[in-house]
Amino acid sequence: MSSASAADAAAAELQQLVQAIQDTHVANICTVAAAAWLSYDILLTFQQEVSLIWRAKWTIPKFLYFLVRYYTLISLLLTIAVNTSHEVSFTLYVPPDPSTIRGAHLPLKFNGTLTSAVFGEAMFLMRLYAAYQRSTTILVIVIFLFLGCIFTPPDHVHLSLMVWAVAMAVTCVYFLLILYKFARNISVRKNTGPSNVVPIWELQRISPVVFSFLRDSAFYFFLVFIGNTMNLVFEIVFTGRAIIPMGTVWLMVIYALSASRICLNTRGSLHHRRREYERESDWHDIIELQDRSRSSGQRTNPVTSAPDSTLNLAKSDGKVGLSTSKPHRAGRGSTRLNLGLWWNGRRHIRASCSDSGALLSEVWMTGPWDSQPWKTIYLIWFFATLILVKLPAWFVWYLVPSHRPRRTWTIKRALIVRTIRELWTLEVDIDDEKQDPDKEVPDSELTDAKFVWVDGVPEELLCGEICRVAEITGVQPARIAGYWLLRKNYGWTGPRAKPGERTILHLHGGAFYVGTANPSDTTANLTRGLLEHMQTVERTFAVDYRLTASSPNPPANPFPAAVLDALAGYRYLVHDAGFAPENIVVAGDSAGGNLALALVRHLLENPTPSLPPPGRILTASAWLDLSSSRRGPDSSAVLNASSDIFDEQPGELFAKYAVVSLLGPMGFDVAQTHRYLSPVSLECKPKTGLFAGFPETYVVAGGAERLLDDSTALVERMRADGVRVVQDIPSDAVHDFLVFTWHDPERREVLKRVSRWIDGVGCGFDD
Numbered sequence: 001m002s003s004a005s006a007a008d009a010a011a012a013e014l015q016q017l018v019q020a021i022q023d024t025h026v027a028n029i030c031t032v033a034a035a036a037w038l039s040y041d042i043l044l045t046f047q048q049e050v051s052l053i054w055r056a057k058w059t060i061p062k063f064l065y066f067l068v069r070y071y072t073l074i075s076l077l078l079t080i081a082v083n084t085s086h087e088v089s090f091t092l093y094v095p096p097d098p099s100t101i102r103g104a105h106l107p108l109k110f111n112g113t114l115t116s117a118v119f120g121e122a123m124f125l126m127r128l129y130a131a132y133q134r135s136t137t138i139l140v141i142v143i144f145l146f147l148g149c150i151f152t153p154p155d156h157v158h159l160s161l162m163v164w165a166v167a168m169a170v171t172c173v174y175f176l177l178i179l180y181k182f183a184r185n186i187s188v189r190k191n192t193g194p195s196n197v198v199p200i201w202e203l204q205r206i207s208p209v210v211f212s213f214l215r216d217s218a219f220y221f222f223l224v225f226i227g228n229t230m231n232l233v234f235e236i237v238f239t240g241r242a243i244i245p246m247g248t249v250w251l252m253v254i255y256a257l258s259a260s261r262i263c264l265n266t267r268g269s270l271h272h273r274r275r276e277y278e279r280e281s282d283w284h285d286i287i288e289l290q291d292r293s294r295s296s297g298q299r300t301n302p303v304t305s306a307p308d309s310t311l312n313l314a315k316s317d318g319k320v321g322l323s324t325s326k327p328h329r330a331g332r333g334s335t336r337l338n339l340g341l342w343w344n345g346r347r348h349i350r351a352s353c354s355d356s357g358a359l360l361s362e363v364w365m366t367g368p369w370d371s372q373p374w375k376t377i378y379l380i381w382f383f384a385t386l387i388l389v390k391l392p393a394w395f396v397w398y399l400v401p402s403h404r405p406r407r408t409w410t411i412k413r414a415l416i417v418r419t420i421r422e423l424w425t426l427e428v429d430i431d432d433e434k435q436d437p438d439k440e441v442p443d444s445e446l447t448d449a450k451f452v453w454v455d456g457v458p459e460e461l462l463c464g465e466i467c468r469v470a471e472i473t474g475v476q477p478a479r480i481a482g483y484w485l486l487r488k489n490y491g492w493t494g495p496r497a498k499p500g501e502r503t504i505l506h507l508h509g510g511a512f513y514v515g516t517a518n519p520s521d522t523t524a525n526l527t528r529g530l531l532e533h534m535q536t537v538e539r540t541f542a543v544d545y546r547l548t549a550s551s552p553n554p555p556a557n558p559f560p561a562a563v564l565d566a567l568a569g570y571r572y573l574v575h576d577a578g579f580a581p582e583n584i585v586v587a588g589d590s591a592g593g594n595l596a597l598a599l600v601r602h603l604l605e606n607p608t609p610s611l612p613p614p615g616r617i618l619t620a621s622a623w624l625d626l627s628s629s630r631r632g633p634d635s636s637a638v639l640n641a642s643s644d645i646f647d648e649q650p651g652e653l654f655a656k657y658a659v660v661s662l663l664g665p666m667g668f669d670v671a672q673t674h675r676y677l678s679p680v681s682l683e684c685k686p687k688t689g690l691f692a693g694f695p696e697t698y699v700v701a702g703g704a705e706r707l708l709d710d711s712t713a714l715v716e717r718m719r720a721d722g723v724r725v726v727q728d729i730p731s732d733a734v735h736d737f738l739v740f741t742w743h744d745p746e747r748r749e750v751l752k753r754v755s756r757w758i759d760g761v762g763c764g765f766d767d
Contacts (some may be wrong), residue, residue, distance in 0.1 A: 023238075027249070028083050028605070034249040035076040037632035041257055042069065043389055045264055047425060052267040064122055065263050072256035076249060138177070208338040223258055227251040246444060247454060330742070375428050386422060394418050405643035406704055406732045416742055417645055417734060424647040437544065441518070449519040450484040450492060454543060454572045457564050461571065463674060464606040466560040473558040473664045480565050482545040482572065483517050485524060487531045490538050497579045504530065504540040505573055505614070507566055507599075509590025509736055511623070513549060525739045526589055529747065533755035541577075543569030545595070548661035558664030559677060562591075566599045574611055582615035585758055590707075590736050593622025597694075597714075598676045604693050617697040618754065621736040624710040626662070627672040628653045629682040636708035643704040645734050654706070679711035691721040698726045698757055700750055702733030728753060 042049075053466055056062055192302040227250060282310030399405045404414040441451040457593040462470070470476070485506075486492060497503070508515045508523040515523055519542075527540040545565035546557040570586065573579045588596035594616055631637050637654070648654065659671055672683040675690055684690070697718060700713035711729065718725045730737070730746040738750060 007618045021685050028080065029240035031076055031080050031083070031249045033082060034253040035073065038069075038073050038076065038253050041261075042073070045261075046385065048264055048268065049231055051189060052264060056267075061263060065260055068256050069260045072252050075616075076252065079249070084511060107468050141173075141177075141521050152602055180767045191612075219258075222719070224251075227254045227743075236351050271711065282633040294466060374478045378428060382426065386419070389409065391415065391419070406640070408732050413742070414731065415699055417643070420645045424645075437546070439479070441483075446483075446519060448486045448488055448490070450486070450495075452482045452484065452495060452572075454480050454482045454565075454568050456480070457568045457571065461606075461608065462564070462612065463603060466563055466602055467568075469560050469666075470564070470677075472666065473560075475558065475561045475564065477564050477568065478546065480546065480568060481517065482569060483542050483544070485519050485527055485531065485540045485542065495577045497577050497583075501579065502537045502583045502585070503573065503579055504537060504585045504618075504758075505566075505570055506540055506542040507545065507569075507586070507588035507592035507595040508542060509592045509621070509623075509682040510547075511655040512562060512591045512662055513547050513658050515547070517544040523589060523592070523739050525741055527587070529738065529741075529751045530755055530758070533752050534758055535755075536759045541569065541573060543572075546570075548658065550657065550661040550664075555661070555664065558666075559662045562595055563598045563602065563676065566595045567602060569601060570603075570614070571611060581612040584614040585613045585616045585618055587618035588622065589620040589739060593619035594624055594626075594677070597622070597624070597679060600694060601676060613693075613695055616695050616758070618758075619697065619698070619711070619714070621702060621705055621740050622699075622710055622714065623654070623707055625678045625716055626654075626659050627668070627678050627681050627683065629672065629678075629711045630713075631664070637706045639701075640704050640706045640708060643734065644702075644706045645736075646706060648706075673698075680710055680717060685715065688720055691718045694718060694721070696724040696726075698728065700738060700754065700755055701729045702735055702737050702746075703729050703731035705732060705737075707735060710719065 053062060053065060067242040230250070242676070395411065397403050398411045398414045404411070405417065409417075440453070443450065456479050457479075462477060484492075484495065504527055506517070506527045508517055508521065510516075510523065515521055518524070519528070524542070530664045531537065531540065535734075543565055548558055548561065549556040570584070573584055574581055586596045586599060588594065596619060600613050600617060603611065608660075628637060641648070646654075653659065658666075662677070663670055671677055672681055673685065675684055678684055679690055699711050699715050700719075701708050708729070711727075715725050728750055730750065733743065733746045733750075734740075737747055740747065
């Protein structure tokens with residue numbers, strides 16, 4: 001009888017052990033799934049995290065953010081490593097009550113679930129306290145409940161039923177507190193009436209940052225409440241089973257994801273609000289940026305005759321106002337944002353916000369990426385995630401044609417465009433070696449090209465509007481570099497033109513502040529491609545015009561420096577090289593297209609017998625409206641925002657750094673109305689007659705680019721002024737596609753048509 005009882009006991013114990021192994025296996029699967037979920041979210045939001053968290057100053061919320069996000073991940077990975085080890089042994093713990101037999105469990109000295117909960121709730125409770133305007137009563141309540149939840153003693157190594165019950169009750173209280181605040185009102189004074197409360201349906205419009213916080217917080221505690229309820233049910237239903245950790249790992253991830261997402265979404269709302277302010281008041285922003293690029297001390301704007309000032313966003317009586325005044329300290333109950341800029345993929349932002357109860361207090365600044373070893377670490381991480389994570393994910397996503405920016409695009413093109421957009425988000429400048437503009441480039445460093453020096457514009461050509469503006473901005477003529485690009489196997493005998501020889505003066509793109517005329521630059525692919533197809537042109541010429549700059553760099557070369565250099569290059573071709581003006585095509589891509597039109601405009605407005613206008617103009621994806629006046633929902637800036645190569649928000653002011661740099665001491669109204677800078681702007685007057693007398697023009701643009709409206713407006717205004725225009729716009733081409741060798745067949749077909757037009761044998765298009 002005793003042997004039978006012993007056998008039954010052994011069988012029961014073996015069954016329990018098998019059950020424990022099975023439960024542990026299920027728990028391990030859940031742990032792996034939870035770790036994968038958290039890892040995926042980290043990868044998904046990493047770029048946002050770098051922008052919103054990494055560059056912010058070190059505060060307690062930032063410290064808690066990293067703990068709750070990455071401690072939880074490390075804890076889950078360690079749990080997986082230990083529980084899947086071959087050295088793990090399964091033993092049965094028999095409590096005093098034999099009816100509750102516990103399965104094997106990983107004994108950790110510091111419980112991962114408790115730690116994630118502590119960090120997550122601490123991070124949230126700080127914001128809950130701020131949402132209630134730092135109420136002492138709320139502070140006492142949350143501290144009492146927080147400590148009571150943490151120090152509830154379990155009866156043994158497992159979290160007890162009492163712990164889950166208390167945690168669920170405390171979470172319920174938190175949830176009700178935030179739900180009350182969310183559903184009722186937030187203390188933001190309205191601009192009329194004695195009441196100081198705003199209903200929830202007005203809160204999203206008045207204070208989207210606070211609305212985002214309350215919305216996400218309510219959802220956060222709802223998830224935590226569900227997680228605690230789930231674990232309470234597991235504790236009751238699976239008493240004594242090793243499957244109970246299946247619920248705790250999901251709760252850990254809920255704490256980590258929800259707390260970190262609240263932080264990211266709240267800061268993201270603030271960032272989005274800042275962008276809205278930029279779009280609504282670009283000229284205020286640019287005035288402030290111009291001030292930062294000048295020397296200290298108040299100066300007077302020579303164009304607007306107004307004192308320099310900074311952008312202030314002040315909240316008074318519930319109204320958020322925009323004004324320009326001297327910098328001031330932001331006190332409680334007010335909001336101040338000092339807005340920054342993008343430069344070479346590097347964002348320089350300083351912003352501070354104190355929003356009705358100090359819900360947020362963030363400082364945006366340049367990260368440590370400009371110094372080693374952080375720059376190398378950042379670049380390794382950036383390109384590793386790009387190549388190993390993002391590109392494979394994009395490839396799978398783009399397998400479905402409807403997921404591509406353009407359905408007609410190949411997967412290859414969709415991936416290339418998406419990669420270029422991603423590269424624009426780099427937080428560092430990877431082009432550390434800048435070319436010296438005063439250094440001559442020897443022939444040994446050039447292939448099928450020749451370097452020459454171009455003298456500055458002589459005094460007799462410095463006249464008219466560019467002379468007037470040059471006196472304001474302090475620009476002077478200067479010697480610049482030039483490059484002859486030769487057809488393969490061309491026999492170079494010097495720069496002098498042969499009788500009747502044709503050529504192209506190329507003005508490269510690059511938003512006026514990047515790029516070079518050196519044949520090694522990508523933009524040289526435009527004229528290199530034309531040389532492959534043209535029959536009457538064997539060499540082209542490009543001028544290395546001076547690039548503009550402003551804060552945080554030393555201010556340099558505002559308008560009209562580049563126009564003067566383009567004029568110097570044209571004078572060189574006519575006077576020094578001996579080309580007949582009618583045999584010269586002035587070509588420009590992107591910003592270079594703007595320069596091409598400005599050059600011709602100057603020649604027409606200031607006729608000089610020795611320097612007539614050129615025979616033809618070629619523009620490719622020309623940037624002709626520096627004020628971005630067309631930014632409505634039906635504009636190409638919005639409709640093509642997702643299909644172009646630039647990673648900028650729909651409707652944003654395009655290339656703000658370039659605009660600020662070009663204007664120098666002048667106001668933003670100059671960018672809106674000046675015929676040389678923005679000839680197709682809606683604010684540029686008159687709308688007819690600006691292009692009267694212009695030579696025949698070939699206008700190329702991409703149907704998928706955000707600057708498409710600039711080219712279509714140019715065609716419309718030129719034709720209205722009687723100019724002979726050829727329009728060539730492939731529907732699925734991106735910005736400046738003629739310089740991208742991967743953009744066939746559109747690039748090849750357009751180059752052939754342009755070449756026939758230059759050769760004078762037709763182009764295959766009706767004017």
